[in-house]
Amino acid sequence: MFKILERETLAEHINKFVVEAPLIAKKALPGQFVILRLHEKGERIPITICEADPEKGTITLVVQEVGKTTYELGTYQAGDEIADIIGPLGKPAEIEKVGTVVAIGGGVGTAIVYPEAKAFKEKGNYVISIIGFRSKRFVILEEEMRKVSDELYVTTDDGSYGMKGFVSDKLKELIEEGRKIDLVIAIGPAIMMKVVSDLTRPYGIKTIVSLNSIMVDGTGMCGACRVEVGGKTRFACVDGPEFDGHQVDFDLLIKRLAMYKEEERIALERYLKERGKA
Ligand code: FAD
Ligand code: FES
Ligand code: MG
Numbered sequence: 001m002f003k004i005l006e007r008e009t010l011a012e013h014i015n016k017f018v019v020e021a022p023l024i025a026k027k028a029l030p031g032q033f034v035i036l037r038l039h040e041k042g043e044r045i046p047i048t049i050c051e052a053d054p055e056k057g058t059i060t061l062v063v064q065e066v067g068k069t070t071y072e073l074g075t076y077q078a079g080d081e082i083a084d085i086i087g088p089l090g091k092p093a094e095i096e097k098v099g100t101v102v103a104i105g106g107g108v109g110t111a112i113v114y115p116e117a118k119a120f121k122e123k124g125n126y127v128i129s130i131i132g133f134r135s136k137r138f139v140i141l142e143e144e145m146r147k148v149s150d151e152l153y154v155t156t157d158d159g160s161y162g163m164k165g166f167v168s169d170k171l172k173e174l175i176e177e178g179r180k181i182d183l184v185i186a187i188g189p190a191i192m193m194k195v196v197s198d199l200t201r202p203y204g205i206k207t208i209v210s211l212n213s214i215m216v217d218g219t220g221m222c223g224a225c226r227v228e229v230g231g232k233t234r235f236a237c238v239d240g241p242e243f244d245g246h247q248v249d250f251d252l253l254i255k256r257l258a259m260y261k262e263e264e265r266i267a268l269e270r271y272l273k274e275r276g277k278a
Helices: 022-027 068-073 109-122 142-147 167-176 190-203 250-257 261-277
Strands: 002-011 014-020 033-037 045-048 051-053 058-064 084-089 100-106 126-133 151-156 183-187 207-210 226-229 232-235 242-244
Touching (some): 045 109, 100 190, 109 126, 109 207, 190 207
Antiparallel strands (some): 014 058
């Protein structure tokens, strides 16, 4: 059992959990994730390790409520326990000194890009961060991102905070201003990572994305997370989750992410109905 020590609501439907997991905290590196199961009847879901504190023996998870399991996790409070957490899983991000790194986070993707922006900054890179949200009330981790960035830009789709537009609009502005960019890390919804990769491709700017494909075992055995990169089948859980964005077949990823939409809709509906009764 893994005890939740702290729980905080960061924005509407986005919660932060600090969980006691000393063995995972000792080994976790930026870019890695865990697979958790809330209880015996729960399904397995992958969540990125947003922060790890080996001294305190804790990991921090930032989770957006999108369906049955994440809604259920949203009801967990400090003192509650998560039945299983396995990890760290996946390949750690390659953190090198390259010069100027643009770290892009879309929505809850900001929590996933945060440890990487921090690690790139600690390696001596100049870090420009761009974080984007639907609206002001969904903005998360702005101060944390500011601390690890040399420049920080916030965008909102509706213009209620920061620049009106998408993260890719801000990136386009920087590229067109002639800023020298050595590496882009883009993490967020698949469509956002596709748009960013399409934008940087003609300029030859290396672009790394973190693929959020459906995962079950997380150890390369079940094949659920298969993606196509450079025309080859790869397993996001063990070969990734980070890949060269210019090589990823995003259309296939988007199609596969929607494979169980109907079952997921029914599961959430049933769960919310039962919760209403409880
Ligand atoms: P459902 O209604 O079951 O699903 C909603 C959508 O989530 C689906 O349409 C599908 O696209 C996706 N999804 C469903 N099941 C899975 C699954 N087993 N694996 C992956 N995607 C699934 N979310 C966060 O909020 N914070 C994170 O830090 C985070 N890190 C991730 C790291 C990785 C490596 C991956 C692959 C995904 C990550 N996600 C993260 C996404 C998170 O796993 C899904 O939002 C979650 O599984 C949805 O479960 P659900 O039952 O609440 O929703
Ligand atoms: Fe099963 Fe990757 S999740 S092979
Ligand atoms: Mg689910």
